[in-house]
Amino acid sequence: MTLEEKCNSTAGVPSPCAGYVPPVPRLGFNGMCLQDAPSGVGDGVGFVTSFPGGIHTAAMWDKDLMFKRASIIGQEFREKGVNIALGPMINIDRNALHGRNWEGFGSDPYLSGMNAYQYVLGLQEQGVVATPKHYIGNEQETNRLSDSYSANIDDKTVHEIYLWPFADAVYAGAGSVMCSYNRVNQTHACQNNKTLNGLLKNELVYRGNVMSDWGATHAGVESALGGLDIEMPGGSGFMGYALLAKVHDGSLSEARVNDMVTRIFAPYFLLEQDQSFPKLDWNRDVTHDHYKVNRELARAGMILLKNLRNTLPLNASMDRLLTIFGAAATQYDGGLNPGGGPTGQGYDGAIYQGGGSGFVKPTYGVDPLSALLAKARNVRGSEVVQLYLGFPDEAAEPPKVLRGFSRVYLEPGETMIVTLTMRVKDIAYWNVITQQFTVAKGNYKVYVGTSANWDDLKLQGSFTV
Incomplete structure (x- = not known):
């Protein structure tokens, strides 16, 4: 050049x-x-x-x-x-x-x-x-x-x-x-x-x-x-x-x-973009069957906060009354505003709104009622195993920091052994004097559970460096 x-x-x-x-x-x-x-x-x-x-x-x-x-x-x-x-x-x-x-x-x-x-x-x-x-x-x-x-x-x-x-x-x-x-x-x-x-x-x-x-x-x-x-x-x-x-x-x-x-x-x-990389075409449909993976992703990221009296998963054979309420119960596009804005005045109801360069134009949406009226079925469960580490005093770290996790999927009654591996960096702190990550000498506390809440950290141990 x-x-x-x-x-x-x-x-x-x-x-x-x-x-x-x-x-x-x-x-x-x-x-x-x-x-x-x-x-x-x-x-x-x-x-x-x-x-x-x-x-x-x-x-x-x-x-x-x-x-x-x-x-x-x-x-x-x-x-x-x-x-x-x-x-x-x-x-x-x-x-x-x-x-x-x-x-x-x-x-x-x-x-x-x-x-x-x-x-x-x-x-x-x-x-x-x-x-x-x-x-x-x-x-x-x-x-x-x-x-x-x-x-x-x-x-x-x-x-x-x-x-x-x-x-x-x-x-x-x-x-x-x-x-x-x-x-x-x-x-x-x-x-x-x-x-x-x-x-x-x-x-x-x-x-x-x-x-x-x-x-x-x-x-x-x-x-x-x-x-x-x-x-x-x-x-x-x-x-x-x-x-x-x-x-x-x-x-x-x-x-x-x-x-x-x-x-x-x-x-x-x-990345070999000089070899047979597709020409730019905004009109090319690239969605294929990606809605299937999208549904899997959407399901996996939903957080169940409470499940009183085992209401979920829904059972189609049981005589229950399920109420869906709110302005957006049967609609998904009542207030789409790709531009975003500082206020939402002037609209009496429920909207979803996104904006900025991160906005992706949805091809279609699914309203809450339609989603919940889908056929109820038995599903396996999952749990997120999380590892938190407590550092020696020298490190000047919080009482516990996240240093590992794994989501496991289990059938009813199934158990599983989960192995979480930490990198050297994960057990180190930044030493402002030596200008490098340093493994402190002393006792490290290990907490394993399902969330960062102390009550959920059922497994505890330690190791010494």
């Missing part, structure tokens, strides 16, 4: 997609299409499956289903001709008012990390590049754009909470990472040398590219030197062709441009 071609590749160009890596006609490269969303092919594209959101997926506690969901999402992206999927969203949902919580995998970094790992594996198995986002500290919507609030996070918290799921995504081989709108410790996330170069590329040994969130770039050379590889959607004048002059005047080295371009194109060749 010529220097001009390389510089041009560092910024997106207009296209029918949410974003587009520009083509290089001289080399026969037609460009790469980028499209949302974390739960399916989004931005209002038709003839696709709207899969359960991330928060629902996390509630499944089933790694096999996490992978299956991601793999089928990847299949639909590929068949549409999309090279890069803009997900998963793996921010830590610690703010209940964060409008993107539904996309992510909850507030536990370990659970989010396991979901991220399976998502990247499943999606990229289909030859589509995964883009974990929004890196890093993008935990609220308030002032995230115009004022770019600063997420001020200490070193230990960054490593043990906010960086944790991104680390698992990198270990899974993610080809791209999207940096966020906010600042991190007062510096814009998309030109933050500490988080992009220091943590992501050096500490985690990340070899893929860093792309900006849409409009999150605030400078050219500063962003490139800070670790940003490609600006989206482009057109700002910061990167792309504008970098050519910066190389000529010595502000930016050609070696850095080469690194940026290598990172941009490496996933394309690694």
Whole structure:
């Protein structure tokens, strides 16, 4: 590639997609299409499956289903001709008012990390590049754009909470990472040398590219030197062709441009997108029989809080009266608003609402009454076995942290032995002095049960390091 071609590749160009890596006609490269969303092919594209959101997926506690969901999402992206999927969203949902919580995998970094790992594996198995986002500290919507609030996070918290799921995504081989709108410790996330170069590329040994969130770039050379590889959607004048002059005047080295371009194109060749990748076609129906898997996913993520007098599962032979009430009992589309909004005034009833880049246009819906009128049948049960670890005092950790889980399916009366394996990292804490994960010496407490509640942790033990 010529220097001009390389510089041009560092910024997106207009296209029918949410974003587009520009083509290089001289080399026969037609460009790469980028499209949302974390739960399916989004931005209002038709003839696709709207899969359960991330928060629902996390509630499944089933790694096999996490992978299956991601793999089928990847299949639909590929068949549409999309090279890069803009997900998963793996921010830590610690703010209940964060409008993107539904996309992510909850507030536990370990659970989010396991979901991220399976998502990247499943999606990229289909030859589509995964883009974990929004890196890093993008935990609220308030002032995230115009004022770019600063997420001020200490070193230990960054490593043990906010960086944790991104680390698992990198270990899974993610080809791209999207940096966020906010600042991190007062510096814009998309030109933050500490988080992009220091943590992501050096500490985690990340070899893929860093792309900006849409409009999150605030400078050219500063962003490139800070670790940003490609600006989206482009057109700002910061990167792309504008970098050519910066190389000529010595502000930016050609070696850095080469690194940026290598990172941009490496996933394309690694996933063999240069070989028989489908052409972009928004009108191609890619749903197949994915509704069957979608139903399995929806069922697995539903949480039964109470089951008084064994009401469930429903038994069609029993003389019972079941009442379905509420404005949405017999309808599913009374208030669909893909745009979202700050208020819901003016509608007296029940609605479902989603918005933003994560929105996936549903092909159809099923109202609650129709779902419950389906033929009752006997079903096997399942239980989620969870492992929590209590650290020695040296680690300065909470009383218990999640470090393993497995969902097991059992027939009536069946028992099963479950083995949960921890990584070395899982029994380590971030040592701010040595700047590495360290296994503390002392007594570790192990709690195994069906939830984080102390009363549900029936099995307890310990080991000493």
